[in-house]
Amino acid sequence: MTILVTGATGGYGSAALEELKTLVPQDEIFALARSEEKAATLREKGFQVRIASYDDSESLEQAFTGVDRLLFVSGSEVGSRKPQHQHIIDAAKKTGVSYIAYTSFNKADTSTSPLAAEHAYTEAAIIESGISHTFLRNNWYLENELPLIQTALKTGKFVHAGGEGKAGWTLRSELAKLGARAVSGKFDFPAVLEVGNPLMTYQQLAAAVASATGTELEVVDADVATASQFLQDNAGMPQKVADMVAGSQSIVKSGSLAVEPSDIEKYLGRPFLTVEESVQQLLEK
Structure with a gap:
């Protein structure tokens, strides 16, 4: 093979x-x-x-x-x-x-x-x-939110444009491990898998970040322009990049990622790392 x-x-x-x-x-x-x-x-x-x-x-x-x-x-x-x-x-x-x-x-x-x-x-x-x-x-990479997380830890404010939208944030490396198992031929995979962690809102993501880091965060639900400006002002991010990061949060807000995952443990052999564990791992890199 x-x-x-x-x-x-x-x-x-x-x-x-x-x-x-x-x-x-x-x-x-x-x-x-x-x-x-x-x-x-x-x-x-x-x-x-x-x-x-x-x-x-x-x-x-x-x-x-x-x-x-x-x-x-x-x-x-x-x-x-x-x-x-x-x-x-x-x-x-x-x-x-x-x-x-x-x-x-x-x-x-x-x-x-x-x-x-x-x-x-x-x-x-x-x-x-x-x-x-x-x-x-695959649902949303947690890595997509790294600029948001880092800026929140720097300022104490978790400013996002995701509204009440939900996503199943997961580390890229965790998704890749599932992909490796699928292609290995060692396991019986179905034709379709909806892949991700249990769904959560940005408010819940902020709570996971706070728990993982021991940092108190104020959560601010903003529009894309405000979230982008916050990144520009506090992360030194160019407008084009900040607009892209904040704009991607509107994808979560749209509800298109609010898809309940399949039974990942059945195919990965364990659950994905939790979002709190994933935040810790992401910040250690």
Whole structure:
């Protein structure tokens, strides 16, 4: 059996590789990188590397040759994913990949969130390909909230634009461990998993941060412009970046991430780290 992880130099892909080598022999694992330069660190860690770009069908076909199972980490370029992902699926079908675990979005096939459309397209294309699969419909990375958390700890004010929206915040590395188990072939995974921690509001997230750090925090429910300005003023963040961070909180506010998770313990072998534990781990890095 051979397994290939795409996006292997990113946070999710690299964490998945480390977990995978605890589950299967390392000589069965391949990592996909866009260039030899990016591949260097992976090679130093003993991984076999194949070079390809999501934009280059021919390179993907070469990279997937001889691969049985694929951990398909979605592309990072929102707006470009449909053609890129189609290249990957076409190459997987052409080279005889037997299984794909794909990092998707909660309720991708029915969600009205703008973020869901490219994932819905990809899920449909994988189904059409006839390749056996698991859609890992991941909720919100806790890492997305790191600027908010750090600024709150600095100022004593947890200023957010998420309203009463809920999310299942989870560390990227925890999600990657689940992905590694799915693609390993050692466990029986379903075709679809709604993935994340139990849902909570930003008010509850702030309480978890306060508990994890022993810091008293004042929670301020603001609009996007106010939350962005707070980051600019107190974290020295450029407006464009602050607008993006605060704007992402409106995705939570919309309710599109308020999706109850599947039974994660059944597939991971344990529950995800709690949000409080995850905050502690995130701040230690």
